[in-house]
Amino acid sequence: MATAAPPPRRRTFRLAPYGFLAPAIVLFSLMFALPIGYAGYLSFRKIHIQGLGLGPGSRSEGWAGLSNYASALSDPELLNGTARVLVYGAMLVPVMLGLALLFALLLDADKVRLRAFSRIAIFLPYAIPGVVASLLWGFLYLPTTSPGYFLLGKLGMSGPQLLSGHGMYVALANIAVWGGTGFNMVVIYTSLRSIPAEVYEAARLDGASELQIALRIKIPMVLPSLVLTFFFSLIATLQVFSEPTTLAPLTNGISSTWSPLMKVYRDAFVRGDIYSASATSVVIAAVTLVISFGFLKLVGSRAYGEQQ
């Protein structure tokens, strides 16, 4: 691209960045912009049926106005799914980030043994696919295959029912906590390590305890990475799909519309109604974008690590 253009140099220099960006721009247009535009278009369309809807030509696609949006927004399943995801997120995000912060602080504490082993073990679940993680935990939740239930049974107790009712939220949140804590821990730990040691020495000279140093110095100084991890966790929570989908075959407690994205999938591929699925997905995308930008605005724009 940029190679083809001969001197004058100034000109190549000005055009070169666009050449470098061309592959990304083409891919973005084809794989992001075009599909989103197409989903927007479909959300205003629907199938019009003439007569009984039998025979060729009796079904034709036409404009639907806002009717798909009206039915998407008034569908109680979308609201219920959103409520379920909010409950799930309210359990998951604080526990996951709390544990990640705790483990990061422990890793950073003095005189810790087996530091490398613990760090790798806690980060390991990141390498395990969400589907496989749900599968493994799914078997651990099943009383017939779980060591936990076996031990409780020996003690004459019965374990909690995790695959039905409210236990389901615990079951799903636990899978995500398990999979996400290590990643967030390493992010927070890395930013803890970048705090200069002099800061602690000054505090110790002033007689601060390790707990005080953790609470008053370390946590405030890693706040930016906590904000970052919170933001990514929030987005991942809103988009939950694989975990409940994978657990579903093991239980009756997860409907095909458990999370909003599962409902979109069902509408599009099980019911074959791509129009209302598109309207719902546009609504979900809009809500995600509003939350994301609102959040970023609140936190303030971040610098990208280069000298302007």
Place this chain on the structure above:
Amino acid sequence: MTQDATRVSVPVSGSPLTSRLRRIGWAPTLGLLAGAVYCLIPVVWVLVAATKSSAQLFTSFTLFPGTGLLSNLHDLSAYRNGEFWTWMLNSAFYAGVGALLSAGVSGVTGYALAKYRFAGRNAIFNTLLAGVLMPPVVLAIPQYLLMAKAGLADTYWSVLIPSILSPYGIYLARIYAAGAIPDELLEASRIDGASEWRTFRSVALPMMMPGLVTVFLFQFVAIWNNFLLPFIMLGDDSKFPVTVGLFTLLKQGAAAPALYTLVITGSLISVLPLIALFLSLQRYWRLDLLSGAVKS
């Protein structure tokens, strides 16, 4: 746990030496070990469960190894003429080729965004980055419909092409390029008469390599672990990656519990390549890039 951890490690006032000797660090160590055990439980369970025959799976104590590992492996390999290994190869193909292309595209894009000043730079960067906020289902359904129109649905391309552009990889590559490549070197190369592309190829790219290995790793894991995109795009079992393959096995297992042992053995094998990659390339898991902290 926090309370205990910190109470024990409170330094005793006095000389720094004695206070250091008194601090044993048992509480934080035990806290971390508890976390490690929690994270390893499912891994240990699957290691043990994979050794059990389907009769043993539901009858013997779950953390007691069985005798069926070899026959499980044999059954898994025999399942529909070795379909499981086809899934593994498919996963390796999608993740390997996809991550390689992704690292390449992220590399040139991040370099251009970090090292050039041009009209629309921030607009382009923010637009590319906004892609990370799009819920995958919202993208995947119209992607599928468009792929179907182009005659590409249910092909290898339909999973590979959407995996190449990674907003996240571009973000990492930009930060890495900004921190690792001094402007003076680029200037020197230009003064020597090298073209912009040659400057990138022979000066910038080698310096960006460690960062691009990181991008490759993240993207490899992301594609290997991806479920939704292939789940939506593919209908033909022989093109499934291992995540979708195992899911279909599990779904059938609800009716035929004998398949559960295959699912469990398959799960174990499916995570081995990732764990190996993960442990062997540890120094490239540069999460500090995430918080924008690169020491140049």
